[in-house]
Amino acid sequence: MAPPNHGRNGKHSKPPRNNARTLKRKRDEEHLASLTKRVEELDVKASPEGFSDLPLSQPTQDGLSASHFKRLTDIQSKAIPHALKGRDILGAARTGSGKTLAFLVPLLETLYRKQWTEYDGLGALVISPTRELAIQIFEVLRKIGRHHTLSAGLVIGGKSLQEEQERLGRMNILVCTPGRMLQHMDQTAAFDTDHIQLLVLDEADRIMDMGFQSTVDAIVDHLPKERQTMLFSATQTKKVSDLARLSLRDPEYIAVHEAASSATPAKLQQNYVVTPLPDKLDVLWSFIRSSLKSKIMVFFSSGKQVRFVYESFRHMQPGISLLHLHGRQKQGARVDITKKFSAAKHACLFATDIAARGLDFPAVDWVIQVDCPEDADTYIHRAGRTARYERNGRAVLFLEPTEEAGMLKRLEQKKIPIEKINIRSKKQQSIKNQLQNMCFKDPALKYLGQKAFISYVKSIHVQKDKEVFVVKDLPLEEYAASMGLPGAPRIKFIKGEDTKTRKNAPRQLAALSSGDDTDSDGGEHKKKKEEPVVRTKYDRMFERRNQDILTEHYTKLINDDGTAVTDSAVDKNKADADEDNDFLSVKRRFDAGDEELGAGSDDDSDASKPGIKKIQVTGSEPLLIDSHRREKLLKSKKKLLKYKGKGSKLVYDEDGNPHEVYELEDEDDFKQRGSADAQRAKFLELEAERTRLADIRDKEIAKQKKRELKEKRKERARAEREAGGAAVGFLAPPGEDAEGDVDVSAAEDAPPSKKQKKWFEDASGNEQDKKSGGRSKRPRKAGADEPVEVQTLEDLEALASGLLG
Incomplete structure (x- = not known):
């Protein structure tokens, strides 16, 4: 039978327009109702073994399977059922037991069942104490939530605040650190936290301590009261005040390992080594050198120590990759270091x-814990970086001898089994000399060492447990030497523990404590050696000696008529004033002329008293030494100048004889020699005669020098002629020889002319006719004995033309 043929106007049965979308929504609603029902029927007392046994959504199941999470750990099997039902949880479990999934899985499921979308705003907040842990939580959340449609963000310090502000309003889940979260709550306008459904605190005991207390309180004030809160940590807080601050409602306390014999993983082998403080770096270096094929974490108490040890060991090259991680590094460097150490097979991280x-x-x-942890909880968390997820691991704690007893007691109270091991002294190497050489050559490394030393001592000083940490018992000088430092740096913040007590104690009590004591022999009270007490400025003032009550101004009194007050009057006034010898009595009194130390008395009887020395000071009266203050005076050259008189300035003449700068003559002696005009005339006459004699003497010296110069010239010319024949000068003028030297005999016979004549002057000194061109045609005729004077080249030319013509 053929199917009916529908005509053009036949009616077709069309499916609904959005049938597929409607069916999908219906399936999702049925799945959500079924999931909600399964959660309500979930038995929290049961212990499921795998994630498939839990009422989880399909996206969560797919994310867990893709991340290879199949079996549940103890904390997960007990905490997740309570969390799925919306209860508040306090979860405590050993390190490496999977606490991260214990709160991330319920977080995703709660938002999924409430059909949370990006338009609903922020639904869950996860707070971590450190940036590294926040990054790790965020990475796990991305893996298991990859199939969900929820958006998640990471909010930590070290990144751009503006970029976070632009994306913050579209996030459903935020993983953050407390400081950055509070900054966004206060500064980001579009950030709304009124609809948060879950609040998770990882490492809750660390977040709730004093370091983050005010920050967490401010964050909680921004959150709604109706919410689910989960706290997880290896060392969980149980303080009622902390729980009240977070507004927890009947929280479920889940401690899976509370009844266990140990608070640390069973496969973690724990040991401690008693190491004196100066030997710690030697032991650490020797250990690293003997464990090059291992992956090691080394913990210090401060970032400056981490940097110093890293730089020092890096220069010495132990043969293993070295890394360092501390809070002073930039965020990018911290992320890179954690990734490198995670990927490394053999490495050492400080x-x-x-x-x-x-x-x-x-x-x-x-x-390796080089520095003692502040408490047992910190030890548990440090040691928990190894032996995770049922794997083997080893932890070693370095203890100073003064820390051993107290720290072992704290660990025993926390049920931490730890055994003592010894170091093989044959394998231990000393690096003290190497560090000294490095610090000597590199000032930057020496500076790092000084800062590391101070930061270590400060970290010990601020610890609360004074039974374990006692700064004054540590060998700090030897520790500084072991770091290569030339000496222990000065530490300002360390003072004696009894300083405040001693300061506030009454002085009378201190005096009584050092007072009389009974002698065992005779039973008599004998004073012990007085201990130094705190002296005020008033005590020192009353102990002064050699000073009078009256000041210098009042010791130089004058009468109404202008005469000085006599010593007897002053002594009488003093006697009237000092009737009570016990009050401000003065032992000795000096004259007013010696204001500072007291001048020697005019009475010679003082020098004859026993115990008084008389010392003669140059140029002054003898100085009496009758007190300790006077003896100290002899040691001061500056104060002795007062008793040596005023000095005089001298000048020295050419012969080295000293003279006064200004030698003034007595006026009477000056007048006896005559009037001032007569003495002035006589002085000028004497000075003129002295000047004439000096002029004659200078001329004789000049002639002698000139004669010596001529002799030298003749000697030189004679030597040249003997050497071989110098050419005879052409037309040498009379009075000069062939070499151009002046004839000495002719020059000596001729009388010295008073004035030398120029070439343009005649014998009478008149200027010649200007028509001759200013030049004489014929030389001046000279007598037979008169020498011809030649002054210039023109004279020579005129002389030559006369001889030729």
Whole structure:
């Protein structure tokens, strides 16, 4: 039978327009109702073994399977059922037991069942104490929530605040650190926290301590009261005040390992080594050198120590990759270092306590705690970086002898089994000399060492447990030498523990404590040696000697008529004033002329008294030494100048004889020699005669020098003629020889002319006719004995033309 043929106007049965979308929505609603029902029927007392046994949504199941999470750990099997039902949880479990999934899975499921979308705003907030742990939580959330439509963000310090503000309003889940979260709550306008459904605090005991107390309180004030709150940590807080601050409602306390014999993983082997403080770096270096094929984490108490040890060991090249992690690094560097250490097979990471909580570094073989942790909880978290997820691991704690008893007692109270091991002294190497050489050559490394030393001592000083940490018992000088430093740096913040007590104690009590004591022999009271007490400025004032009550101004009194007050009057006034010898009595009194130390008395009888010395000071009267103050005076050259008189300035003449700068003559002696005009005339006459004699003497010296010069010239010319024949000068003028030297005999016979004549002057000194061109045609005729004077080249030319013509 053929199917009916529908005509053009036949009616077709069309499916609904949005049938597929409607069916999908219906399936989702049925699945959500079924999931909600399964959660309500879930038995929290049962212990499921796998994630498939839990009422989880399909996107969560797919994310867990893709991340290879199948079996539940103890904390997960007990905490997740309570969390799925919306109860508040206090979860405590050993390190490496999977606490991260214990709160991330319920977080995703709660938002999924409430059909949370990006338009609903922020629905869950996860707070972590460190940036590294927040990054790790965010990475796990991305893996298991990859199939959900929820948006998640990471809000930590070290990144651009503006970029976070632009994206913050579209996030459904935020993983953050407390400081950055509070900054956004206060500064980001579009950030709304009124609809948060879940609040999770990882490492809750660390977040709730004094370091984050005010920040967490401010964050909680921004959150709604009706919400689910979960707290997880290896060392959980149980303080009622902390729980009240977070507004927890009948929380479920889940401690899976509380009844266990140990608070640390069973496969974690724990040991401690009693190491004196100066030997710690030597032991650490020797250990690293003997464990080059291992993955090691080394914990210090401060970032400056981490940097110093890292730089020092890096220069010495132990043969293993070295890394360092501390809070002073930039965020990018911290992320790179954590990734490098996670991927490394053999490496050594020096770190502070920022790496002690929650971080999951795979396959860590050793955890070395060079500095003693502040308490047993910190030890648990540090040692928990190894032996994670039922793997083997070893932890070693370095204890100073003064810390051993107290720290072992704290660990025993926390049920931490730890055994003592010894170091093989044959394998221990000393690096003290190497560090000294490095610090000597590199001032920057020396500076790092000084800062590391101070930061270590400060970290010990601020610890609350004074039974374990006692700064004054530490060998700090030897520790500084072991770091290569030339000496222990000065530490300002360390003072004696009894300083405040001693300062506030009454002085009378201190005097009584050092007072009389009974002698065992005769039973008599004998005073012990007085201990130094605190002296005020008034005590020192009353102990002064050699001073009078009256000041210098009042010791120089004058009468009404202008005469000085006599010593007897002053003594009488003093006697009247000092009737009571016990009050401000003066032992000795000096004259007013010696204001500072007291001048020697005119009475010679003082020098004859026993115990008084008389010392003669140059140029002054003898100085009496009758007190300790006077003896000290002899040691001061500056104060002795007062008793040596005024000095005089001298000048020295050419012969080295000293003279006064200004030698003034007595006026009477000056007048006896005559009037001032007569003495002035006589002085001028004497000075003129002295000047004439000096002029004659100078001329004789000049002639002698000129004669010596001529002799030298003749000697030189004679030497040249003997040497070989110098050419005879052409037309040498009379009075000069062939070499151009002046004839000495002719020059000596001729009388000295008073004035030398120029070439343009005649014998009478008149200027010649200007028509001759200013030049004489014929030389001046000279007598037979008169020498011809030649002054210039023109004279020579005129002389030559006369001889030729």
